[in-house]
Amino acid sequence: MEVKEINTIKETGGTEGIIYETTLFAEPILHLKDFTITNALFSSWMAVLILIVLAVILRKKLREVPSILQNIFEVIIEGALDLCDQVTNSRALSIKVFPIAISVFFFVLVNNWLGLLPIGGLGLLERGEEGLAFIPFLRGGTADVNTTLALALMAVFGANFFGIFSIGIWKIFNKYVNLKMLGQIFTKIKEDKTIIIVAPITFFVGLLELIGEFAKIASLSFRLFGNVFAGEVLLASMAALFAYILPVPFLFLEILVGVIQALIFSMLLVVYFTISATDHDAHDEHEKHEENMVVSV
Amino acid sequence: MELDLSTLAKAIAIGLGAFGPGLGIGMIGAKAMEAIGRNPEAANKILVPMLLACAFAEAIAIYALVIAFSIK
Numbered sequence: 573m574e575v576k577e578i579n580t581i582k583e584t585g586g587t588e589g590i591i592y593e594t595t596l597f598a599e600p601i602l603h604l605k606d607f608t609i610t611n612a613l614f615s616s617w618m619a620v621l622i623l624i625v626l627a628v629i630l631r632k633k634l635r636e637v638p639s640i641l642q643n644i645f646e647v648i649i650e651g652a653l654d655l656c657d658q659v660t661n662s663r664a665l666s667i668k669v670f671p672i673a674i675s676v677f678f679f680v681l682v683n684n685w686l687g688l689l690p691i692g693g694l695g696l697l698e699r700g701e702e703g704l705a706f707i708p709f710l711r712g713g714t715a716d717v718n719t720t721l722a723l724a725l726m727a728v729f730g731a732n733f734f735g736i737f738s739i740g741i742w743k744i745f746n747k748y749v750n751l752k753m754l755g756q757i758f759t760k761i762k763e764d765k766t767i768i769i770v771a772p773i774t775f776f777v778g779l780l781e782l783i784g785e786f787a788k789i790a791s792l793s794f795r796l797f798g799n800v801f802a803g804e805v806l807l808a809s810m811a812a813l814f815a816y817i818l819p820v821p822f823l824f825l826e827i828l829v830g831v832i833q834a835l836i837f838s839m840l841l842v843v844y845f846t847i848s849a850t851d852h853d854a855h856d857e858h859e860k861h862e863e864n865m866v867v868s869v
Numbered sequence: 870m871e872l873d874l875s876t877l878a879k880a881i882a883i884g885l886g887a888f889g890p891g892l893g894i895g896m897i898g899a900k901a902m903e904a905i906g907r908n909p910e911a912a913n914k915i916l917v918p919m920l921l922a923c924a925f926a927e928a929i930a931i932y933a934l935v936i937a938f939s940i941k
Binding site for chain 2: 799802833839
């Protein structure tokens with residue numbers, strides 16, 4: 573394909589312009605029968621490869637007295653575990669949630685940063701409807717809404733499954749379709765007359781929480797996608813304006829934004845997992861038990 | 870002159886959409902500065918929650934930007 577295009581350029585005398593726009597959707601670079609491989613997918617694979625190589629190197633060189641690389645990662649992981657503890661308030665829960673949170677953090681971080689590397693110049697020329705367009709091989713994985721949507725779906729569904737494994741499916745079901753509240757109309761009608769109004773309201777609040785879960789998926793995916801994609805467009809515009817010194821502060825901004833967005837995504841993941849796994853009823857029973865003790869004394 | 874509604878729509882979407890988050894981030898920063906002014910030693914503790922809150926507020930502007938990009 574490239575030889576044909578170069579011939580076309582020679583024929584037209586090099587006057588045909590090549591379109592170098594960043595598109596909202598990732599461009600496909602390879603078709604394997606029915607499966608399209610887009611450049612964002614390719615970058616995600618590169619990110620996973622980098623992480624695997626890093627992990628293998630660290631594991632091979634694990635010593636009692638740490639080397640520089642091991643030291644850096646020990647500092648990062650200790651800091652992250654402390655941050656996790658501040659959210660979960662329990663070391664045991666932290667250790668359960670930490671592996672997936674830190675993996676998502678590193679995956680998102682490497683994907684965000686891969687979009688900044690200058691290797692975006694390698695690519696294919698493809699003839700589309702509007703003429704020749706330039707398709708880069710490497711484009712940040714998180715700059716494609718498919719990747720971020722997949723991560724957000726995994727986070728929200730993972731949180732619900734984690735809740736099911738932690739406190740049982742009946743309690744998670746009651747969070748959304750609050751059948752226990754409806755049942756309490758019959759059991760508590762003698763002690764508390766207002767239950768006949770409170771219970772249906774609580775039932776509808778439970779249904780609204782179901783819609784809230786979908787809102788969480790949308791907000792997680794769009795926050796990450798929007799930040800990274802807007803960063804790419806900003807860098808391209810700055811480079812088009814004046815290619816030499818101007819993009820440098822924006823590159824630093826994008827490095828910082830990459831770190832912050834990865835941090836926020838993984839912290840929100842920990843928060844959702846924690847909320848799913850906390851049993852509000854045990855806490856309420858504990859409070860009632862304390863109340864009874866105080867009154868009886 | 871042909872009135873190009875789609876360009877106008879993009880401009881309004883991002884223009885109005887960035888108004889609220891701009892105010893929000895300014896207020897977060899102002900309160901953070903106030904807190905640091907009262908207690909300069911707590912500056913490191915205030916930094917991380919402030920950045921978190923800023924990122925949440927900025928996400929709203931990003932939603933508006935995505936809509937502006939997807940209007941044809």
